[in-house]
Structure formats: structure tokens, C-alpha cells
Amino acid sequence: MYSDTIEKGASMKVLFAAAEVAPFSKVGGLADVVGSLPKYLEKDVEIAIFTPLYGCVDKEKYNIKLVENSKLKINFGWSENIFSLYVAKLPGSKINVFFIENPKYFTCFDMVYPFNIDERYNHERFIAFSRAVLEYTQLLNFKPDVIHANDWHTGMLPVYLKTTYKDNEFFNNTKTVFSIHNLSHQGMFYDDVLDFAQIPKSEVMTSDGLELFGHVNWMRGGINYSNKVVAVSPTYAKEIQTPQGGHNIDCTLRENSYKLIGILNGIDTKEFNPKTDKTIAKNFDKKDPSGKAECKKALAKEFGLEYNENRPIIGMVSRLSDQKGFELFWGIDDELTSLEADIVILGTGDMWLEAHFDKLSRTSKNVRTHMKFSHKLANLIYAGSDMFLMPSKFEPCGLSQIISMRYGTLPIVRVTGGLEDTVVGYPLKKANGFKFWDYDSTNMLNGIKYAISVFKDKNEWKKLVKSAMGYDYSWKKSAEKYLELYSTLSE
Numbered sequence: 001m002y003s004d005t006i007e008k009g010a011s012m013k014v015l016f017a018a019a020e021v022a023p024f025s026k027v028g029g030l031a032d033v034v035g036s037l038p039k040y041l042e043k044d045v046e047i048a049i050f051t052p053l054y055g056c057v058d059k060e061k062y063n064i065k066l067v068e069n070s071k072l073k074i075n076f077g078w079s080e081n082i083f084s085l086y087v088a089k090l091p092g093s094k095i096n097v098f099f100i101e102n103p104k105y106f107t108c109f110d111m112v113y114p115f116n117i118d119e120r121y122n123h124e125r126f127i128a129f130s131r132a133v134l135e136y137t138q139l140l141n142f143k144p145d146v147i148h149a150n151d152w153h154t155g156m157l158p159v160y161l162k163t164t165y166k167d168n169e170f171f172n173n174t175k176t177v178f179s180i181h182n183l184s185h186q187g188m189f190y191d192d193v194l195d196f197a198q199i200p201k202s203e204v205m206t207s208d209g210l211e212l213f214g215h216v217n218w219m220r221g222g223i224n225y226s227n228k229v230v231a232v233s234p235t236y237a238k239e240i241q242t243p244q245g246g247h248n249i250d251c252t253l254r255e256n257s258y259k260l261i262g263i264l265n266g267i268d269t270k271e272f273n274p275k276t277d278k279t280i281a282k283n284f285d286k287k288d289p290s291g292k293a294e295c296k297k298a299l300a301k302e303f304g305l306e307y308n309e310n311r312p313i314i315g316m317v318s319r320l321s322d323q324k325g326f327e328l329f330w331g332i333d334d335e336l337t338s339l340e341a342d343i344v345i346l347g348t349g350d351m352w353l354e355a356h357f358d359k360l361s362r363t364s365k366n367v368r369t370h371m372k373f374s375h376k377l378a379n380l381i382y383a384g385s386d387m388f389l390m391p392s393k394f395e396p397c398g399l400s401q402i403i404s405m406r407y408g409t410l411p412i413v414r415v416t417g418g419l420e421d422t423v424v425g426y427p428l429k430k431a432n433g434f435k436f437w438d439y440d441s442t443n444m445l446n447g448i449k450y451a452i453s454v455f456k457d458k459n460e461w462k463k464l465v466k467s468a469m470g471y472d473y474s475w476k477k478s479a480e481k482y483l484e485l486y487s488t489l490s491e
Helices: 029-040 119-139 156-162 193-197 218-225 234-239 250-255 289-302 333-337 351-363 375-384 400-406 417-422 441-455 458-470 476-490
Strands: 013-017 046-052 072-076 079-089 096-101 146-150 175-180 215-217 228-231 260-262 313-317 342-346 367-370 387-390 410-414 434-436
Touching (some): 013 119, 029 146, 072 119, 096 119, 119 156, 119 193, 146 156, 156 175, 156 218, 175 218, 215 218, 218 250, 228 234, 228 476, 234 260, 234 417, 342 375, 375 400, 387 400, 387 441, 400 458, 410 417, 434 441
Parallel strands (some): 046 096, 146 175, 313 342, 387 410, 410 434
Antiparallel strands (some): 072 079
């Protein structure tokens, strides 16, 4: 029934479970990580990826097929839910991606995280997904040495293995890794949701279990019940153990510091490659970056700006939110519009921020916005901008600053999380960008103005561009660390 679905060979088996996986479904960096890291592991590990089948997933485009005889019934509390399983290959690999279909929780939505849905129902969605993952891996006879769960949506997997499934012989030797991509989203709800999940309250509603302020907290559960915890950058691993960065569970992370490690995210260098990228105006590379000027011209035209090789374009591709530092723009319209630079912004987010930047776009000469997301436009900004601004309040890892460097665009970042780990600030040796420290508008503006002043020195700027494009932030080194981590657990 399922024997042809899983390929045999590698000695170690790793199961990834995530709410989103690029390119099938994507909201943020989580999707990029789960859609790219496994490619760098597959020669050493047999991998299966599980994710929900949302209504927005294009089955035809990605050749997603139904697994025969895969209908599955699971009881949750007083209700019975019916699931089906679909499968496709992760593009650019031989890795199986399994999509769990359920019309009540997933396929009825054309987005990964629907707006304005009942919070209990949202918890039921991912509880149901996690149970289905554990049931399907048994039906597929894919006995994982390691289950790699990601963020609170799959935080119940380590909990299940230590409670409801603790006597299940199939998972006797299975270890768990829990990745924290964003600690601010923790999955909290009333403890009656455990009745739906069929997890005994008496076993888990403790400080070393799931409980926080009398509620279930799936992020805390993932941390407490997993064998290893991974933060997506070394600096973020330190920050989340402090009251300032711990979002009320810093004590849990300090208690589990012995199993917490920070591993920097990478990018898929085949996808983000200015030499071969078909979405940009002209290809270029480190040896011959001349094509970047054509990309800048195309970017200026796209956003309705006058091209000027001596005037820098500052790009931003981001969710418009406080976390990303957009509140720092409030009250500094005059300073922004008088900068000796143009600013282009791509993204959506909080309504008040969208309205503010829409007004600036219509009334200023140098600020332009597109309130949407477009992969093609994003790559055009990476390739055509001179600088890339990330003034984040906190940033677990960040991929945009890495991508921008890949395209010879120098990041201007606030020192936090992965931004600290990836950007070497000018004028230090081997600099690849610019940094500012304090989280306020004045420091951000000073950082921008400093970068603009350096831009005027063409020879110095060319050296910086060459330096930035020379950094290797592929998954290669990080994948080796994950392999070491998995091997240690499976010994």
C-alpha cells in the first residue's frame, strides 16, 4: 500500500514537520528553512517532510498526487476526523513531501494562517495535524530516528511522544529536535484543549510541562519535552534566555540551556544567485558586477523613481510590523523625505503602517511602496538596491540581509539576533554592511546617513560590495552542524 512511497537506503531517518514549506506554502522564514535545509542533508539522511495541504497549495503545479488507500480516521474528544495523504518531491531533490489533507482544518482555507478565526479552532488545526503526522509515519513504516518539529504549531509532537505515545513501540528509539524560529508566537490557550488532544492534564499542566499562567503553552511544551532545542542563530539563542528577549519563558530556556544550541540559518544559493536568476533585469556576479547597474535602472523604473547612479536606492522587503522596526519611521517623515537617497518598500502588514507608507509614497519624491508580496519584485529589490534596511526590534535570524549581500546590496541593520551574527559593520576589516545599536529613530537615521556618506566614495563602495558577495551563507556549514546534532541523538 505504502511501500513504493518511501525510498530505502540511508541509515538515519529524519522527519521534518512544519506549518509551512517553501515553495508550496510560505508566509515567513520558517517555510524557507524547511524547504531548503533538507536538500543539504539528503545525501547523508533519509528525509520525509510533513505539512498541511492548504487550499492555496497548487497541486497541479507541483505534481502533488494522492497516496492510494491513505484515508485515515482519528478520534479527537467527541469528534472523528478524516484525513488523506498526498505526496510530491521537494523541487531540486528526491525528498518526499507529504501533505495532510483535512477539509475541516486545512483545505478549506486559501492561506496558511487565516485571519479572524476562533483561537480554539486554530489550536485544533495543529493538534490534528500533529496526530496525523504520528499516525501516517506508522502507516508508511517510516520509523524516524529524529523528529524535527518547528515552532509552536508542531510543539505538540515532542509532548505526544512523552505522553499519549510513550508506550508505542514504533517510536521507542525516536528522539526529538525542536526549532524556535520566532519565540514571540507561543501557541497559548485554555487547558480544556488538552481534552481534544487526548493528552492527560495531570501529566503536563506543570511548570516543567506545558503550563504557563494557567494556560497551555505549546512552545514551552516543545522546549521541555524535546531532546534538543535549536534557535536559528547563536545570538538569538542567548537573547531568548534573558527577560528582555524571552517573552515570559526565558526561565524555561535557562532551565533547558544544557540542550539549547544556536545554529545559523542559511539560504538556498541556487535559488538566490544573481548569476542565474531569471527574475532580475541582468545577471551579474562577484567577478563582473556591472549588471547590477541595469538592475538598479529596472528597479527605479518599476517604482517610478528617476535613475541616478550617484544616488543610492535603499530597499526593504518585509512584513510591516513593530517587530521589523517600522515603528521607528513614525514621526520622522521630514527626515526621510530629505535623505540623499530613494527608499523602496515591498510588503504588507499592520493597517496603520500600510496607510502611513501609502501616503508617503503618494506625497514624497523619494519614498515608494508596493503593498503586496511578489517574489519577482523582491528579487529585483535585492538586486537593484544599493542598500537594504533592516531596523528590527528583534530578529531570530533574518534571511533578507543574507540574500541582499548575495546580490551585492549592503545591509543596514540594528544589532540583534541573526543580524549581529551575519553582518560585519563598516569600517571593520572584511565589512559587508552597516550596523546601529540602539532601537530608536535617531540611531536608525544616523546609520542610514553613514552608509550614504560611504556610498559617495565609489572605490570604497566597490570593495564593500565585493566583500559582501564573497561571504558564504549557504546551508553547507549549518547542515553539517545539524547532521552532527542528529548523529549525537541517534547514538
